[in-house]
Amino acid sequence: MENNYKAVPILSSEITPKSLYYNRRDFLRAAGILTGSALLAACAPSVSGQAVPTPGNMAAYAGKTDELGAPLNSYEDITNYNNYYEFSTAKDAVAPLSVNFKSHPWSVAVGGMVNKPQTFAIEDLLKMFPQEDRIYRLRCVEAWSMVIPWQGFPLASLLKAVEPTSDAKYVAFTTLMDTTQLPAEASSFYPWPYTEGLRLDEAMNDLTLLVTGLYGDPLPPQDGAPIRLVVPWKYGFKGIKAIVKIDLVDTQPETFWKTIAADEYGFYANVNPDVPHPRWSQASERRIGELTRRATLPFNGYGDKVASLYQGMDLKLNY
Amino acid sequence: MSISERIKQFPYTPIQIAMHLYAWSALVRMIFDLFTNHLTANPIEAMEQLTGRHTLALLVLSLACTPLNTLFGWRELLKRRRALGLYALMYATIHVIIFVNLDFGIAWSLILQTVIQRSYIVFGSIVFFLLIPLGITSFDIWKVRLGKNWKRLHQVIYFAAPIAVLHYALATKGDIFHLTGNIEEPLVYGLVVLVLLILRIPFLRRFFSSFRSRVVSLFFRQNSQRKLGTQKRLEDQRIRE
Numbered sequence: 001m002e003n004n005y006k007a008v009p010i011l012s013s014e015i016t017p018k019s020l021y022y023n024r025r026d027f028l029r030a031a032g033i034l035t036g037s038a039l040l041a042a043c044a045p046s047v048s049g050q051a052v053p054t055p056g057n058m059a060a061y062a063g064k065t066d067e068l069g070a071p072l073n074s075y076e077d078i079t080n081y082n083n084y085y086e087f088s089t090a091k092d093a094v095a096p097l098s099v100n101f102k103s104h105p106w107s108v109a110v111g112g113m114v115n116k117p118q119t120f121a122i123e124d125l126l127k128m129f130p131q132e133d134r135i136y137r138l139r140c141v142e143a144w145s146m147v148i149p150w151q152g153f154p155l156a157s158l159l160k161a162v163e164p165t166s167d168a169k170y171v172a173f174t175t176l177m178d179t180t181q182l183p184a185e186a187s188s189f190y191p192w193p194y195t196e197g198l199r200l201d202e203a204m205n206d207l208t209l210l211v212t213g214l215y216g217d218p219l220p221p222q223d224g225a226p227i228r229l230v231v232p233w234k235y236g237f238k239g240i241k242a243i244v245k246i247d248l249v250d251t252q253p254e255t256f257w258k259t260i261a262a263d264e265y266g267f268y269a270n271v272n273p274d275v276p277h278p279r280w281s282q283a284s285e286r287r288i289g290e291l292t293r294r295a296t297l298p299f300n301g302y303g304d305k306v307a308s309l310y311q312g313m314d315l316k317l318n319y
Numbered sequence: 320m321s322i323s324e325r326i327k328q329f330p331y332t333p334i335q336i337a338m339h340l341y342a343w344s345a346l347v348r349m350i351f352d353l354f355t356n357h358l359t360a361n362p363i364e365a366m367e368q369l370t371g372r373h374t375l376a377l378l379v380l381s382l383a384c385t386p387l388n389t390l391f392g393w394r395e396l397l398k399r400r401r402a403l404g405l406y407a408l409m410y411a412t413i414h415v416i417i418f419v420n421l422d423f424g425i426a427w428s429l430i431l432q433t434v435i436q437r438s439y440i441v442f443g444s445i446v447f448f449l450l451i452p453l454g455i456t457s458f459d460i461w462k463v464r465l466g467k468n469w470k471r472l473h474q475v476i477y478f479a480a481p482i483a484v485l486h487y488a489l490a491t492k493g494d495i496f497h498l499t500g501n502i503e504e505p506l507v508y509g510l511v512v513l514v515l516l517i518l519r520i521p522f523l524r525r526f527f528s529s530f531r532s533r534v535v536s537l538f539f540r541q542n543s544q545r546k547l548g549t550q551k552r553l554e555d556q557r558i559r560e
Contacts, residue, residue, distance in 0.1 A: 278438075
């Protein structure tokens with residue numbers, strides 16, 4: 001289903017810098033490594049893990065791209081390369097380990113500083129809020145990215161339904177805490193359960209999506225079934241999975257990665273090539289499926305829609 | 320020659336064969352996985368991590384030889400240190416080549432910016448540049464040329480191995496200094512390296528090797544009396560070196 005989401009023409013920042021492009025080619029030619037690269041290019045960089053049944057209507061997504069013209073990542077890649085530490089820290093191990101995750105029955109408790117707190121069953125959410133097709137880029141803090149066709153509804157719709165009071169300033173999210181379903185929550189190296197948060201205006205932005213589907217099918221467990229958050233202009237760890245609780249609060253909520261290393265993972269976590277992670281650069285990223293690295297875009301290329309939220313803020317301080 | 324004589328003349332020990340098989344197995348498996356698409360959706364990162372981890376494993380194995388000999392009198396392991404170290408250098412080189420070539424396409428300005436911003440790469444570079452002279456001087460002729468200094472040079476590995484663990488720990492999403500996040504594997508490697516280095520402290524080394532001979536003498540009275548003499552003499556010689 002289409003919506004108000006508009007396409008944007010290709011930006012010049014999207015184009016690989018000329019020096020980078022020619023520099024690499026000359027060396028490769030000279031060293032004769034071009035053969036090796038050609039060999040690698042011949043192997044379609046797909047992945048084989050637990051085979052997830054391909055969605056029924058893949059044809060509907062053939063040839064689709066994000067608004068900058070980049071192709072969608074394959075369903076196989078999206079469902080077999082997951083950072084979901086509740087199952088495993090190995091990205092390709094999450095799919096087989098999450099096969100028996102029970103995402104039904106499921107409910108999301110929405111409360112806190114709202115006039116109409118309620119608990120929604122997942123079926124109610126799907127009925128009340130029509131699902132939209134949104135193709136978003138996901139940029140991980142580890143410096144890789146994908147282009148993903150999500151189905152979901154704007155978080156703003158849900159928040160309007162529960163009517164936040166004037167005191168509410170932030171939205172806090174919590175993941176399911178259950179070691180029988182999410183076994184690695186037993187690990188004491190992490191402050192489970194996974195929590196995340198947004199400022200109210202970030203949560204009300206049209207881009208912020210509560211996602212329930214992928215490629216036209218319900219979300220598979222390894223991608224955050226049955227409902228997850230996607231905030232495309234922030235690093236992927238803001239996209240909390242398997243949400244059970246949404247609270248409206250007046251103080252900045254604690255978030256998982258910020259608790260682990262506050263000097264490395266901030267509350268805002270806006271994608272910003274000029275603000276490096278203390279231990280690595282965020283200036284470039286590897287788009288999964290591509291052989292060469294890409295320059296990272298400010299706000300992951302969504303600056304025209306969200307930069308105004310941060311006017312006057314020092315983005316190096318508020319990382 | 321009878322078969323048993325031929326077997327005795329076979330120049331390679333079981334440990335040697337196992338070691339060479341283990342050392343090459345990671346590369347063979349990686350290439351196989353690469354061409355059968357078993358290397359996750361991000362094969363370049365997967366290869367960087369596989370070669371890096373195998374380098375560390377080989378370094379740890381080479382560091383384990385001397386303590387295992389100290390504890391159990393397993394003399395053959397002392398002859399395996401060189402091969403293990405050279406294999407570690409081999410995988411470290413592949414690891415660096417993948418990073419420079421495949422990951423960054425030999426874009427030197429981008430690499431420089433990345434190296435400066437990624438502190439863990441600085442540590443990795445230090446380890447790599449320390450391993451190179453160790454590899455070059457691994458041949459016997461260098462023992463003659465360097466004399467006493469050969470052993471001192473190769474003791475650099477006691478510094479390089481912990482830096483390699485630090486490189487690994489700083490490359491993950493976790494905080495090794497506060498023991499939070501994705502640091503379980505680097506932590507285990509760090510603890511193992513620490514133990515292997517502690518077992519080299521001279522008074523501990525003497526304690527363990529004499530402990531061993533005393534334990535052996537408990538079970539094998541006559542043999543131990545004869546062996547103790549020569550073993551003790553050789554042990555003292557090696558410790559003094």
